[in-house]
Amino acid sequence: MCYSHKEFADVFLDSFSYFLKEIVYLDSRGLLFIGDIQEQRFIDNDIYEQIIKVIKLQNCILKEDSLSDDPANDKARELLEKRRKAREKVAKLKNKGEDTGEPLTMGDLVSILCANGNGVNYQNVWDMPIYMFNNQFNRMKMLEDYDINIRSLLAGAKSEDIELKHWMTKIK
Numbered sequence: 598m599c600y601s602h603k604e605f606a607d608v609f610l611d612s613f614s615y616f617l618k619e620i621v622y623l624d625s626r627g628l629l630f631i632g633d634i635q636e637q638r639f640i641d642n643d644i645y646e647q648i649i650k651v652i653k654l655q656n657c658i659l660k661e662d663s664l665s666d667d668p669a670n671d672k673a674r675e676l677l678e679k680r681r682k683a684r685e686k687v688a689k690l691k692n693k694g695e696d697t698g699e700p701l702t703m704g705d706l707v708s709i710l711c712a713n714g715n716g717v718n719y720q721n722v723w724d725m726p727i728y729m730f731n732n733q734f735n736r737m738k739m740l741e742d743y744d745i746n747i748r749s750l751l752a753g754a755k756s757e758d759i760e761l762k763h764w765m766t767k768i769k
Contacts, residue, residue: 616652654680683731706734713737732768740764 606623613621619631621640629640640648701709710717710733717725717733725733743764750759 613648617648686735706730710734710737735768736764739766739768 610621610623613629617631622630622634624630624634629645631638631640707719707722707730710730711719711722715733715737722730739762743762746759746761750756750761
């Protein structure tokens with residue numbers, strides 16, 4: 598595709614360069630390489646597949662059924678479990694839509710985070726990796742829940758009825 602469609606090649610190489618944080622080139626033989634060709638940092642099919650998998654993991658778009666049931670080591674197992682839990686949280690948040698029962702869209706989530714006044718706005722929100730967006734959204738929600746619970750206690754709510762969890766804790 599890169600040889601027959603110049604526009605596709607430009608977008609493809611720019612995208613790859615963006616994710617790898619280095620310039621990616623295509624040589625005359627159709628091989629991808631990173632940086633100076635003299636360094637011979639070629640991207641073969643195996644490396645290409647690994648890069649694609651990492652990009653998908655980083656951006657929370659790797660499907661569950663494409664993950665191995667037998668991770669290579671304990672650290673990989675732990676990371677996969679954390680990612681699974683994070684996905685469940687995001688799904689839970691997304692499905693707490695308005696009274697209409699409709700799930701929140703990505704546009705809704707962006708709007709909510711930008712409206713929070715934490716320095717994230719419509720110009721810079723798109724520069725955030727999805728991981729950081731989710732992290733900031735979850736932190737904002739924890740802070741908001743904490744604030745509401747404290748106000749409820751000060752207004753006379755019973756402490757047994759409030760699940761008070763400080764917002765400066767680990768995001769689970």
